[in-house]
Amino acid sequence: MHEFIQTIINGLETGFLYALIALGYSMVYGVLKLLNFAHGDVYMVGAYIGYYVLQAFGGPTALSIPVPLLVFLMFVAAALGCGLLGVGIERFAYRPLRDAPRIAPLITALGVSFILENSVLLLFGGFTKSYSTNSFINVDTGGINIGSINIDPVQITIFVGSILMMYGLMQIVDRTTLGKSMRAVASDREAAEMLGINVDRIISYTFFIGSAMAGVAGVMSGLAFNQISATVGFLAGLKAFTAAVVGGIGSIPGAMIGGLFIGLCEAFAATYVSTKFSDLIVFGILIVVMLARPTGLFAQPALQKV
């Protein structure tokens, strides 16, 4: 039982991170029908921003400010930095190709991914960097204890923070003018433009929000797993993309459920089958879901124009 519960906690920890990244994939795809393969690298940049905020306030062993304030500043800086990065990527790499054949922005997205990865290597070097979270947060005994199982403060932050962000995003999409505009652009960009919606601005907001969430996920990842490097974005991005597709790309609840589903599948496969085959199982599930429901678990049925 202990093993089962611990596996659920492990799965939720990675699953929430995949979900936060998957949301960005889903939002951008919903609005632009673009697979933004650079999104995983935006998450990586977020992890680096968090790391340098940590260093700016004295580093893990000599903090000059209280830990809650530090963590808050790390999240804010990563969200703002990645949000602006996302807007910049859209403005300079994708917008000029908006009316080009689909393959052009797709290849550009891969190019942007490599630019981000190599730029980080160039600027910050190839050494793996460590948040050393246990130096400033008590991850061994702090948090909530259920029997012999400990849910540490970082895990609690990931669980609660992710749920709050997802709830906030759904409120924005469902209840605000911005959300309505996003849905209008996603439904029919030209019609939305004719109705007076500033499509460019709405797309920029979409990139900002999606990238900001990836940035926060990057900091959460650094806090939870300690080590970050320029290469952490690619695989995480691939898993998050899988989550978005399984959930139904373009669907916000789908991205969330898909992320958790992939995280839990990965953890259970690694615990009860083999770590060697966990990717095989995760991507096998993707194929099965696609065969059974080609639009994903939560995708809305596409309207057929007649």
Add this chain to the structure above:
Amino acid sequence: MKTRLTLGAVALTALIAAGCGSSSNNSSSHSSSAAASASSSGSGSGKSCKATIAIEGPFTGPVAQVGLEQLHFAQLAVANYNQANGTNVTLAQDDTQLTPSLATQKTQSIIASNAVAAVGPAGSQEVEAVGPLFGRAGIAFISGSATLPALTTDGHNPTFLRVVPNDDIQGPQDANYVVNHLHPKAVLIIDDDEAYSQGLVKTMIPIFQKAGVKVNHQTINGTDTGATLASAINSLVTSQLTPDETVTMLPWQAAANAQQFGLEVQKQGKKTILFGTDGTNSPSQFKIVGSYVSNFGPDISQSSNPLDKQIVSGVAKYGPYGSFGVPTYAAAEVEMQAISAVCKSGQTPSRSNVLAQIRKTNISPSQNPLGVTIAFKSNGDIVGQPGYLFKIESGGKYVAIPNH
């Protein structure tokens, strides 16, 4: 026009970033090094003794700490030798990220260049991939870390040499130490699915079994990163680490992953002694107190030997000291001495005469940082060298265990 300009700027930035990202910022590319070495001259030693050697290593990526240590020690060896002997040898850098496919590409570019010898690559799986290429080109390549025994016995790598003992020495030494000093009932061994790791595991398991120690052998994907890697590590700690397994062997190439494993063990409230092999030997990355780390090179940071002191202080100019890089200093030194000897004999350094000279190497213990005679067997293995073992004490300090 505006669109074209934007696209042009994006493409230019991509080229710059990709180009710069593929090697360290102080690299000398093949084009420049080829030009420098094009005028090789063989009239004795001194400034006229010009040549280029290349170094292959993981200078970026998850195990960059290993490659950068090696690079910095090689840079120091070349600079020291040039300064002391008046030679003009250039070091070209090739980042392989510890991947055989990239190592193959880089080897092809080395073959196309004027390099007369190479240092590296770091990983056994890379040597397996590039050995036949170097062999056909007749280029000597000396690794300071590739330890898979088969590399010198399968006949595929005729120009491969190494200045480190192979896994038939390191693996059994580590396993015997565990059996004789840590006395576990059971051990958890996790390989990282690479040739290096699996080679070591193969040499350890029979020793544990012979001593009656139960072996739980698991595999992790060493190329995973971030959340995916963490998920695998978390699951292994959750499901595989039982109270009986008081020792966990981590024959991995990424020290940061061993650190991650140790932190997860602590987080889940479990107890085991971690035992890493040379790939995890990095005081800045792996510092779980009470763990053991073996290595194929000595830690010369506290040595009173003048040469060792000079090397430790000299490498600081390039990057932080780490004992993983020490053998690479020796590998570069071997090639420098061979080039110099060729020049002194009145010949122009070429791949064949440098290779022949390298095979004759005989450097005394006092003249190299390994502290043992550097000479090669006919198959390219170094003639007799012990392994080294360290225990991580409080503060992450690596303390050498003598005569283990």
